[in-house]
Amino acid sequence: MSDDTERSVELTRTGPSRYRATNVRGTTLEIGDGSTDDFTPVELLLVALAGCTAITVDPLVSRRAEPTTFDVHTRADKIRDELGNHLVDLLMRFDVAFPEGEAGERARALLPDAIHKAETRLCTVSRTLALGVEAEVQIDDV
Template identity: 85%
Template sequence: MSDDTERSVELARTGPSRYRATNVRGTTLEIGDGSTADFTPVELLLVALAGCTAITVDPLVSRRAEATTFEVHTRADKVRDEQGSHLVDIRMTFDVAFPEGEGGEAARALLPDAIRKAEERLCTVSRTLALGATAETQINDV
C-alpha cells in the first residue's frame, strides 16, 4: 500500500499489562488490562466504532443544522465460547438533538440514512468489522 493509504500506530510496554500507543502525529494514549483507569483494548474498539460512525455522520447532518447534542453510547457483551473470546450484541445508541426549524427538521430526517450509510459503506471501522478482516503478525527478534 502507498503512504497515503497506510494507517499506523506504535505500541510500547510501559509496565506490567500497561502500554502506550502513539500515533504518527505524536499523540499518546495509555492502554491497560482494566486494573487501572486506562482504556482497555475492547473499550478502544468500541471507541473506534462509535468515533468512526460519529465522525462520518456528523458532517452529513450538520450541513442542514448544527446538533445541539451529539452523543454516541456504545456497548457490547464480551463472551468466551467455542469461537474464543469475542464481543456480541454490540449496540450504538445515538442521542442527537437539533434546533427547531427547517434546518433542524432536515438534519433530523437525514440522521437515520446517514447512520445507515456510515455503517454499510463509509465508516472504515464498521466496514472492517463487518467484513471480518484478518491481521498478519510478524515477529522480529530485536
C-alpha cells in the same frame, strides 16, 4: 493526511499490562488491562466504532443544522465460547438533538440515512467489523 493508505500506531510497554499507543502524529494514549483507569483494548474498539461512525455522520447532518446534542453510546458483551473470546450484541445508540425549525427537521430526517451510509460504505471501522461481526444500531431522540 497524505494519500498513503497505510494506518499505523506504535505500542510501547510502560509497565505490567500497561502500554502507550503513539500515532504517526505523536499523540499518545495509555492502554491497560482494566486494573487501572486506562482504556482497555475492547473499550478502544468500541471508541473506534463510535468515533468513526460519528466522524462520518456529523458533517453530513451538521451542514443542515448544528446539533444541540450529539452523543454516541456504544456497548457490547464480551463472551467466551467455542470461538474463543469475542464481542457480541454490539450496539451504537445515537442520542442526537437538533434545534427546532426547518433546518433542524432536515437534519433530523437525514440522520438515519447518514448512519446507514456510514455503516454500509463510509466508516472504515464499522465496515471492517461488518465483514465478521454484525453491529446493531439504535437511534434515540431523533
